[in-house]
Amino acid sequence: MADSRAxxxxxxxxxxxxxxxVSAGGEIAVSLKINGTVHALTLDPRTTILDLVREHLDLTGxxxxxxxxxxxxxxxxxxxxxxxxxxxxxxxxxxxxxTTIEGLAVGGALHPLxxxxxxxxxxxxxxxxxGQICSAxxxxxxxxxxTAEEIRELMSGNICRCGAYTNIVAAIQQAMGRS
Amino acid sequence: xxxxxxxxxxxxxxxxxxxxxxxxxxxVAGGTNLIDLMKMDVELPTKLIDITRLPLKQVEETPGGGxxxxxxxxxxxxxxxxxxxxxxxxxxxxxxxxxxQQLRNMASTGGNLLQRTRCAYFYDTTMPCNxxxxxxxxxxxxxxxxxxxxxxxxxxxxxxxxxxxCVALAILEAKVHVTGPxxxxxxxxxxxxxxxxDTPQRDTNLDAGEIITAVExxxxxxxxxxxxxxxxxxxxxxxxxxxxxxxxxxEGDTIxxxxxALGGVAHKPWRDPQAEAxxxxxxxxxxxxxxAADVLLREARGYEHNTFKIDLARRCLVRTLTQAARGTPQxxxxxxxx
Numbered sequence: 001m002a003d004s005r006a007x008x009x010x011x012x013x014x015x016x017x018x019x020x021x022v023s024a025g026g027e028i029a030v031s032l033k034i035n036g037t038v039h040a041l042t043l044d045p046r047t048t049i050l051d052l053v054r055e056h057l058d059l060t061g062x063x064x065x066x067x068x069x070x071x072x073x074x075x076x077x078x079x080x081x082x083x084x085x086x087x088x089x090x091x092x093x094x095x096x097x098x099t100t101i102e103g104l105a106v107g108g109a110l111h112p113l114x115x116x117x118x119x120x121x122x123x124x125x126x127x128x129x130x131g132q133i134c135s136a137x138x139x140x141x142x143x144x145x146x147t148a149e150e151i152r153e154l155m156s157g158n159i160c161r162c163g164a165y166t167n168i169v170a171a172i173q174q175a176m177g178r179s
Numbered sequence: 180x181x182x183x184x185x186x187x188x189x190x191x192x193x194x195x196x197x198x199x200x201x202x203x204x205x206x207v208a209g210g211t212n213l214i215d216l217m218k219m220d221v222e223l224p225t226k227l228i229d230i231t232r233l234p235l236k237q238v239e240e241t242p243g244g245g246x247x248x249x250x251x252x253x254x255x256x257x258x259x260x261x262x263x264x265x266x267x268x269x270x271x272x273x274x275x276x277x278x279x280q281q282l283r284n285m286a287s288t289g290g291n292l293l294q295r296t297r298c299a300y301f302y303d304t305t306m307p308c309n310x311x312x313x314x315x316x317x318x319x320x321x322x323x324x325x326x327x328x329x330x331x332x333x334x335x336x337x338x339x340x341x342x343x344x345c346v347a348l349a350i351l352e353a354k355v356h357v358t359g360p361x362x363x364x365x366x367x368x369x370x371x372x373x374x375x376x377d378t379p380q381r382d383t384n385l386d387a388g389e390i391i392t393a394v395e396x397x398x399x400x401x402x403x404x405x406x407x408x409x410x411x412x413x414x415x416x417x418x419x420x421x422x423x424x425x426x427x428x429x430e431g432d433t434i435x436x437x438x439x440a441l442g443g444v445a446h447k448p449w450r451d452p453q454a455e456a457x458x459x460x461x462x463x464x465x466x467x468x469x470x471a472a473d474v475l476l477r478e479a480r481g482y483e484h485n486t487f488k489i490d491l492a493r494r495c496l497v498r499t500l501t502q503a504a505r506g507t508p509q510x511x512x513x514x515x516x517x
Contacts, residue, residue: 069282087211089210138281142255153415153512157279
């Protein structure tokens with residue numbers, strides 16, 4: 001379906017419109033499947049997947065932390081693989097399937113990781129949580145982490161400034177046991 | 180970020196064609212470093228050529244018994260590739276020591292080689308930096324230089340190359356296959372990255388308009404006696420203060436062949452044939468390993484905040500050589516240093 005919210009005047013929050021050279025780039029048509037829905041979009045090529053989902057599609061579950069690939073808060077799944085959505089341009093992903101935190105629950109039932117994060121109180125402020133959960137979904141799909149030690153290493157791209165790490169590991173172990 | 184034109188390359192020749200004669204065009208694959216630098220206005224490409232659809236995603240055996248890794252093979256796919264884990268475990272280990280799984284899922288083999296330094300002054304466009312703005316000066320010399328180089332520096336630049344993967348590729352004597360306006364060529368790994376000298380803006384010996392198509396590994400993988408040890412400020416997801424990659428071939432207790440290189444200490448992986456020659460034929464023991472470190476670090480020079488790296492590099496190398504000789508390589512998930 002066409003994206004009714006597509007705004008041809010959209011620019012990333014870096015405010016490139018303030019730059020004199022803004023006219024150098026043309027907009028690009030791209031089609032992406034996001035949480036199961038196909039979106040036909042016309043985008044400034046500077047638009048990251050992070051800015052696309054938050055600013056164009058009102059999917060604000062994905063969080064902008066550092067915007068530099070250092071914190072993991074913006075983690076989403078692209079074709080099933082976890083990536084930091086702040087460091088990739090949406091136009092590079094023609095035809096890709098993107099899953100954000102909003103796309104994990106099925107039919108109103110929480111994803112096992114969402115339930116496990118609640119069960120283990122695996123957050124305080126919650127800002128890193130959507131990224132933690134999407135990252136953990138990617139981790140489980142990869143199948144490389146078995147022990148708590150391996151979970152810690154392979155989740156090290158997700159920073160939690162509240163320090164809920166112990167409970168995050170416990171939540172992931174619970175969800176792994178169920179998947 | 181400045182505006183740019185976006186184009187997709189249809190094949191390698193098309194990518195070369197689109198690059199030709201446009202010094203402000205850049206190739207993009209994983210984008211994990213380039214897009215970050217574009218956000219900071221450090222990289223200012225007016226055209227981005229997306230090469231992610233090119234058929235450079237295979238890991239293939241070569242007729243000579245080695246492996247040819249396509250330039251677009253993802254870092255995570257390479258780290259867990261069965262042939263890499265079994266035959267070149269030092270490479271698998273080094274890749275796993277770098278970045279995070281999200282970034283490794285994005286980053287490409289060729290892009291890992293081409294990533295820029297993480298020197299904070301290179302990123303800060305309000306500060307002089309000879310790498311970013313040639314002739315403007317080096318803010319790290321006399322500035323905050325705790326992370327910076329102790330070997331191969333110049334008065335123009337003391338930045339380090341940040342890659343872990345490249346330290347392993349250095350000891351494996353990989354070859355970098357490139358294609359450009361003048362055709363195909365391959366570059367031995369030792370000659371791929373440059374020392375800063377008076378042209379720190381040039382990280383590599385790639386010519387204008389050249390594209391990396393593959394990285395080739397020779398047959399010898401040091402799968403029995405190897406280790407990659409990375410010392411950093413936190414246990415994971417941080418750049419190296421120093422790191423070491425080691426591959427040994429032992430005959431009993433005698434070193435038949437030794438390859439070792441340091442990361443985090445220079446503008447390129449720091450390897451020195453003289454240091455390796457000094458331990459060839461010697462017993463694999465503490466005295467020999469200390470000698471290796473003495474020779475490798477003989478020209479090391481510290482700056483105000485990083486002199487500690489000289490001793491750290493010495494200890495790191497000795498420990499990594501010991502791990503390799505014992506056949507007890509460093510685990511990248513258990514943080515205990517054996």
